[in-house]
Amino acid sequence: MKILFYNHTGxxxxxxxxxxxxxARMDRAEFDxxxxxxxxxxxxxxxxxxxxxxxxxxxxxxxxxxxxxxLGRYCKSFFKVILQLRRKVTTISPDLIHANSIRAGLVATxxxxxxxxxxxxxxxxxxxxxxxxxxxxxxxxxSSRTCLIAVSEAVARNFCGRFSRLIxxxxxxxxxxxxxxxxxxxxxxxxxxxxxxxxxAAGRAIRAELGLSQDDLVFGIVGQLTPRKGQLELIxxxxxxxxxxxxxxxVGAPLFNRDDDYAQSLEQAxxxxxxxxxxxxxxxxxDVGAIMQALDLLIVxxxxxxxxxxxxxxxSGGTPVLAAAVDGIPEIIEHGRNGWLVPPEEEAALAEAIxxxxxxxxxxxxxxxxxxxxVARYFAVSRYINELQTFYYSKVDLRSTxxxxxxxxxxxxEWGGVGVG
Numbered sequence: 001m002k003i004l005f006y007n008h009t010g011x012x013x014x015x016x017x018x019x020x021x022x023x024a025r026m027d028r029a030e031f032d033x034x035x036x037x038x039x040x041x042x043x044x045x046x047x048x049x050x051x052x053x054x055x056x057x058x059x060x061x062x063x064x065x066x067x068x069x070x071l072g073r074y075c076k077s078f079f080k081v082i083l084q085l086r087r088k089v090t091t092i093s094p095d096l097i098h099a100n101s102i103r104a105g106l107v108a109t110x111x112x113x114x115x116x117x118x119x120x121x122x123x124x125x126x127x128x129x130x131x132x133x134x135x136x137x138x139x140x141x142x143s144s145r146t147c148l149i150a151v152s153e154a155v156a157r158n159f160c161g162r163f164s165r166l167i168x169x170x171x172x173x174x175x176x177x178x179x180x181x182x183x184x185x186x187x188x189x190x191x192x193x194x195x196x197x198x199x200x201a202a203g204r205a206i207r208a209e210l211g212l213s214q215d216d217l218v219f220g221i222v223g224q225l226t227p228r229k230g231q232l233e234l235i236x237x238x239x240x241x242x243x244x245x246x247x248x249x250x251v252g253a254p255l256f257n258r259d260d261d262y263a264q265s266l267e268q269a270x271x272x273x274x275x276x277x278x279x280x281x282x283x284x285x286x287d288v289g290a291i292m293q294a295l296d297l298l299i300v301x302x303x304x305x306x307x308x309x310x311x312x313x314x315x316s317g318g319t320p321v322l323a324a325a326v327d328g329i330p331e332i333i334e335h336g337r338n339g340w341l342v343p344p345e346e347e348a349a350l351a352e353a354i355x356x357x358x359x360x361x362x363x364x365x366x367x368x369x370x371x372x373x374x375v376a377r378y379f380a381v382s383r384y385i386n387e388l389q390t391f392y393y394s395k396v397d398l399r400s401t402x403x404x405x406x407x408x409x410x411x412x413x414e415w416g417g418v419g420v421g
Contacts (some may be wrong), residue, residue, distance in 0.1 A: 001396060002032045004094035006085060008060040008104040010041030011255055013224060014309050015124040018151075019100050021192060023052050025385045031392070036088050055092070057084040060103055078107065086111040095396045098122060102136060102159075109143050116145065118395050123150040126158045126306050126327060137161055147183040147395055149388075151307045152328030156186050185391060188331065189307050190384030193376060196289050196316035203293030210280065212247060212294070217358055220249040220295040222288055222310050223302075225263045230301030230324070232262070232269055233347060237301075239274040240351040243358045246278065251291055253284040292319045297357055297364065303345055305329050311339070312379050315371035320364045322353055332379075338371040 007019060023033055035047045039056030047054050061077040085107055089097065097112065097119045099105040105121030112119060121140060127133040137159065140146050150156035204214065212218060219238065223229045231250055238248045250270070254263045270279035285291060292298060298314040300323035307328040314321050315338070323329050324344035333339035340357060342349045357364055 001030065001096065001392060002034070002092070002094045003096050003098055003392065004089065004092055005033055005035045005098045005100060006104050006108050007035065007037040007043060007100045008081070008107060009101075010038035010043045010059060012041070012043050012046065013255060014307075015100055015122070016043050017309065018124070018189060020046055020050065021190075021381060022385070022388065023047060023050050025192070025381055027385075027389065030389070034092060034094070036085060055088050057081060057088065060107060078110075081107055082111045086115075089115060089117060096120065096392060101125065102127070105146070105148075106136060106139060109139060109146055112145065119143070119146050120391075120395065121146060121148045123148055123155050123159055124306055126155060126304055127161075133161075148185065149391065150184065150186050151189045152331050153186055154328040154331065155306045156184055158327075160184060187384065187387050187391065188379065189309055189312070190379045190381045191309060191312045191316060191375070192381045193316050196292070196313045198318040198372075199290065199293050202287075202290035203295075206287075206290050206294035210247075210249075210294075215245065217243055217246040217296050218249065218294055219246065219297050219299055219354065220251060220291065221299050221301060222251040222292070223300075224259070225250075225252050225254045225266060226256075226259045227262055228302060228304045230303055230345075231266055233345070234299060234301040234350070235266065235269045235272075235275060235279055237347045237350040237354065238279065239272065240347065241354040241358075242274075243355060246358065248275070248279045249282055249291065249295070250279065251282045251285055251288065289313065289317060292317050295319050297322055297354075299350075299354070300324065300329065301350065302326055302329070308332060312375050315339070315368075315375045318368045318372050320357070320367040321371065322350075322357060324350075333371075337367075338374045339367055 005019060005023070007016060023035070026033065034053045034055065036055045036057060037043050037047070038059035039054070040059070044054045044056060058081055060081045061074055089112055094117065097108045097117055099108040099119055100122050101124060102121060105119065108119045127136065140148060148159065150159060207214065207216070207218070221229070221231055221234055225231060235248065250266065254260050267281060270281055282291070292314050295314075298310070298319050298321045300308060300311055300321065302308070302324055303326065305324070305327045308323070311321050311323060311329065311332050321333065321339040323333055323339060323341060325335070325341040326344040330341065333341055335341040340353055342353045
């Protein structure tokens with residue numbers, strides 16, 4: 001099966017990391033992938049390193065906005081990219097297009113009008129309250145060639161919007177979970193467990209690099225520097241907690257120009273007298289797995305979080321996680337069992353949890369042990385690729401040309417599954 005993977009940006013963040021994992025692990029004897037994406041950033045180079053061919057087109061400029069002048073510029077960008085992608089699709093003639101974002105889905109659906117090509121929208125994000133969100137849902141619903149994969153139940157619920165609340169008896173997935181309306185499925189994200197394993201030596205090396213002793217308490221937050229990740233509020237909660245001999249590591253960098261000011265505000269907050277010298281801005285790092293090994297606690301303080309891959313990465317390496325109970329995070333963490341949850345955007349509750357977990361060494365160890373077991377059981381890449389490949393075959397009938405194709409069969413499990421609608 002020839003699959004065209006389209007990514008609207010060349011920058012690498014969570015959705016692109018998942019795409020790279022798919023390309024690295026899918027069965028190349030059964031699937032013939034080709035990637036179409038902008039060529040000026042790192043994604044195209046990383047795809048080529050995997051031995052997957054790349055075709056480049058212009059990057060899409062499109063964001064949610066209320067400014068009419070910007071909407072005009074974004075519409076112009078859409079039409080330009082749609083025409084470019086249509087030419088690529090006509091030349092490549094794929095059996096299926098995997099659009100790796102909502103914006104990519106819009107472009108791919110418009111670019112294939114009249115071509116009959118099936119388009120999968122991979123939903124990684126939550127739609128904001130905006131008139132354009134209603135229009136996006138309408139496009140997905142009205143196109144009979146479109147089907148959707150959501151990375152969590154929270155994302156599926158958000159995308160289907162009010163429609164999902166009107167369904168009294170929702171269809172079930174193959175794993176016995178509820179579906180989310182026509183042509184919508186949930187396949188929970190996964191990680192490559194081999195890349196995130198306990199490594200005490202790596203953790204000690206990171207602490208030595210940063211001048212931290214093995215007796216220091218080290219907290220960390222990992223992710224793009226942007227307001228929705230809640231780094232600024234975490235600095236305030238960390239100051240409020242006042243845990244002795246503790247350090248907060250902030251790992252990540254702003255990906256977009258509009259986040260540069262936010263990054264500067266974090267630098268200023270880190271210099272406040274109550275936390276001076278105890279908050280370390282590490283920037284973007286390629287050794288995130290090792291950094292997590294140096295942490296006593298990973299903190300995820302997001303205001304919006306469709307899923308939370310960084311949680312799986314920490315759990316897989318045996319690092320306990322404290323997180324805000326928002327959106328898709330409760331689909332990973334069960335409070336007090338494999339992690340610790342606090343209400344989102346509540347500084348006092350976050351500070352109290354930091355204090356509590358700092359004192360409870362045995363509790364942190366128990367959460368870490370159970371978290372590692374759960375990730376291995378429910379979020380391994382083998383499960384994910386099996387379900388995804390099953391999904392692809394359910395959407396494209398290749399029986400006339402591939403009679404000998406393998407019959408991928410996703411085993412039922414408790415936390416996710418493929419729903420075919």
